[in-house]
Amino acid sequence: MTRGFRWITLGAVGLALTLPASALASTVEGEEEKFDPSEEWLLHDWIPIHIGPLDLSINKAVAYLILGSVLTILLGWFLMRWRLGTDPDRRQTVGEWVYEITQTQIAEQGLPTKAIARWFPYVASLALFIWVVNVIGFIPLPLSDETFELFGVEFPTWGIYAATSTLSVTLTLALMTFFFTHIEGIRANGAVGYFKSWIPDVPKAMYPLIVPLEILGQFMRLISLSVRLYANMLAGHMLILTFIGLMFVLENVILAPLVVPAATAFYLFEILIVVSIQAYIFAALSAIYIGSAIEPEH
Amino acid sequence: MNLAAIVFAAAEDGVDAGKAVALALGIGLGSLGAGIGIGNIFGSMIQAVARQPELRGELTGIQWLGFALTEAVVFYGLIGGLLAFVLV
Numbered sequence: 001m002t003r004g005f006r007w008i009t010l011g012a013v014g015l016a017l018t019l020p021a022s023a024l025a026s027t028v029e030g031e032e033e034k035f036d037p038s039e040e041w042l043l044h045d046w047i048p049i050h051i052g053p054l055d056l057s058i059n060k061a062v063a064y065l066i067l068g069s070v071l072t073i074l075l076g077w078f079l080m081r082w083r084l085g086t087d088p089d090r091r092q093t094v095g096e097w098v099y100e101i102t103q104t105q106i107a108e109q110g111l112p113t114k115a116i117a118r119w120f121p122y123v124a125s126l127a128l129f130i131w132v133v134n135v136i137g138f139i140p141l142p143l144s145d146e147t148f149e150l151f152g153v154e155f156p157t158w159g160i161y162a163a164t165s166t167l168s169v170t171l172t173l174a175l176m177t178f179f180f181t182h183i184e185g186i187r188a189n190g191a192v193g194y195f196k197s198w199i200p201d202v203p204k205a206m207y208p209l210i211v212p213l214e215i216l217g218q219f220m221r222l223i224s225l226s227v228r229l230y231a232n233m234l235a236g237h238m239l240i241l242t243f244i245g246l247m248f249v250l251e252n253v254i255l256a257p258l259v260v261p262a263a264t265a266f267y268l269f270e271i272l273i274v275v276s277i278q279a280y281i282f283a284a285l286s287a288i289y290i291g292s293a294i295e296p297e298h
Numbered sequence: 299m300n301l302a303a304i305v306f307a308a309a310e311d312g313v314d315a316g317k318a319v320a321l322a323l324g325i326g327l328g329s330l331g332a333g334i335g336i337g338n339i340f341g342s343m344i345q346a347v348a349r350q351p352e353l354r355g356e357l358t359g360i361q362w363l364g365f366a367l368t369e370a371v372v373f374y375g376l377i378g379g380l381l382a383f384v385l386v
Binding site for chain 2: 105230
């Protein structure tokens with residue numbers, strides 16, 4: 001593919017993406033509705049499923065999660081399971097690179113040697129899954145609660161939304177790590193030995209102060225692990241949305257040369273750095289927590 | 299003109315304006331601390347690599363871990379601020 005052809009393709013894709021946006025802009029102006037960024041995070045039921053007190057409805061976040069899981073499976077299969085050979089092509093090199101990063105940078109940093117075989121699959125798939133869900137959160141997809149009309153047909157609006165900018169999703173992932181940590185700790189050291197290992201080497205008189213703090217610390221891990229990912233993705237989306245939305249709040253299109261580059265800069269920062277860092281951090285901290293439960297320092 | 303109208307409208311509603319100022323101040327001060335911390339991490343990384351370039355690979359992982367842990371502090375402030383903004 002020549003360079004010129006690439007640019008033409010890129011331009012055509014960009015133009016195709018802006019068409020629905022302009023159609024949307026015209027309908028919004030007609031209706032004169034007020035712009036509110038927080039409405040992006042309201043989840044409406046698409047297919048209501050209520051089993052007793054359980055609410056298992058399919059909404060925007062669930063759709064993104066299902067898409068993310070399917071893409072993660074396909075990506076892993078495509079990169080690391082399909083047509084492998086001793087003479088690797090570019091695709092296989094990427095697969096091996098992903099494997100190496102997850103093994104040397106994530107699993108071997110946190111897990112003791114004897115536990116790598118058992119827990120490497122968990123931390124590696126955690127990293128890959130969070131990365132995929134974060135990335136599709138920054139690609140405009142026609143999965144949205146709002147619709148626009150084009151040639152008399154209703155289409156869902158193209159928008160960016162990450163399932164990981166919902167606290168329930170990240171809390172569930174953090175809860176998995178939380179339970180695995182304590183189950184592995186009890187299995188490796190016995191219940192008494194494991195809970196004793198929480199208490200650091202301090203004089204006995206300090207125990208009433210230290211023990212509640214250490215127990216609280218275990219639960220603070222749960223909060224910090226989930227809120228870190230959640231707030232990063234939420235703030236990233238909110239920044240982009242607010243900068244673009246400034247045009248609609250102030251009802252002034254002259255701001256476009258100012259706000260669009262700013263939003264683009266934040267978009268690039270998010271998709272180039274934050275997306276990968278957060279996936280790496282979540283998996284690395286999970287490995288460190290599980291590893292420190294299996295082999296306590298004291 | 300439009301901007302001035304919004305500013306005056308916000309000033310009339312003193313409670314909302316106060317909440318907005320408090321939220322902005324909280325996030326701004328939180329970012330101040332995290333900014334110093336992140337600068338520290340990258341500065342130390344540059345020094346470390348300048349002294350021992352062969353350790354770069356090992357240090358990169360630690361650097362990003364420290365970066366993410368420090369950066370998250372801003373967002374705890376943001377979530378706390380948003381909670382206070384919505385609940386109060």
